[in-house]
Amino acid sequence: GNSVTQMEGPVTLSEEAFLTINCTYTATGYPSLFWYVQYPGEGLQLLLKATKADDKGSNKGFEATYRKETTSFHLEKGSVQVSDSAVYFCALSPLQAGGTSYGKLTFGQGTILTVHP
Amino acid sequence: NAGVTQTPKFQVLKTGQSMTLQCAQDMNHEYMSWYRQDPGMGLRLIHYSVGAGITDQGEVPNGYNVSRSTTEDFPLRLLSAAPSQTSVYFCASSYANMNTEAFFGQGTRLTVV
Numbered sequence: 361g362n363s364v365t366q367m368e369g370p371v372t373l374s375e376e377a378f379l380t381i382n383c384t385y386t387a388t389g390y391p392s393l394f395w396y397v398q399y400p401g402e403g404l405q406l407l408l409k410a411t412k413a414d415d416k417g418s419n420k421g422f423e424a425t426y427r428k429e430t431t432s433f434h435l436e437k438g439s440v441q442v443s444d445s446a447v448y449f450c451a452l453s454p455l456q457a458g459g460t461s462y463g464k465l466t467f468g469q470g471t472i473l474t475v476h477p
Numbered sequence: 478n479a480g481v482t483q484t485p486k487f488q489v490l491k492t493g494q495s496m497t498l499q500c501a502q503d504m505n506h507e508y509m510s511w512y513r514q515d516p517g518m519g520l521r522l523i524h525y526s527v528g529a530g531i532t533d534q535g536e537v538p539n540g541y542n543v544s545r546s547t548t549e550d551f552p553l554r555l556l557s558a559a560p561s562q563t564s565v566y567f568c569a570s571s572y573a574n575m576n577t578e579a580f581f582g583q584g585t586r587l588t589v590v
Contacts, residue, residue: 364519366519392576394578396581401583402583402584403481403567403581403582403583403584404520404567404569404579404581405581406578406579409576409578411576449519449520453576462508462525462527462533463507463508463509463510463525463527463569463570463571463573463579464510464522464525464535465510465512465520465522465569465579466522467512467519467520467521468519469517469518469519470517470519
């Protein structure tokens with residue numbers, strides 16, 4: 361079946377530090393890959409996505425590259441801010457018969473990021 | 478636009494009680510789904526729907542029912558609440574395309590005592 365594994369958290373960084381959150385996946389075919397972010401007390405919102413091998417998704421200074429050879433989609437940011445403190449989820453949307461996903465997402469366990477001033 | 482609206486935001490139930498979590502979206506999305514979020518386990522799919530009148534089970538469907546009579550609404554019913562159903566529940570919707578993002582509601586925090 362499909363699965364997503366994220367690095368263990370929580371992660372605590374000082375402002376302006378470099379961030380990496382590892383994500384690896386198992387899936388058949390060519391899934392789409394996503395990073396979602398959840399700020400305290402809110403629902404999830406899309407941070408970035410990549411839909412095919414070697415695609416790079418980017419948004420708000422965050423980047424992730426779809427690596428099919430290593431089945432990975434690691435999230436990086438060069439200089440984090442206090443406002444980046446949140447829970448980050450890696451997720452995949454599998455390709456089902458008929459070329460759709462039916463809206464079904466498989467999530468990793470989430471990584472709590474805390475950034476101190 | 479309101480996006481995805483969930484009600485209530487918080488709920489406390491006694492074991493054995495039933496209730497319905499409401500979810501509505503105003504984006505004319507074909508796909509809707511329900512997830513539960515538990516510490517250290519990410520989000521797990523409970524039920525999903527690909528259109529009005531069509532629903533199917535996800536990874537953890539036991540103890541929950543759904544129906545989709547309209548495109549906009551996708552309620553989740555707890556038939557007989559158990560402490561193991563204490564969780565945060567999220568409703569999501571998206572267009573019928575595997576590459577499109579899902580939009581999430583703000584969540585319902587449910588405690589079963």
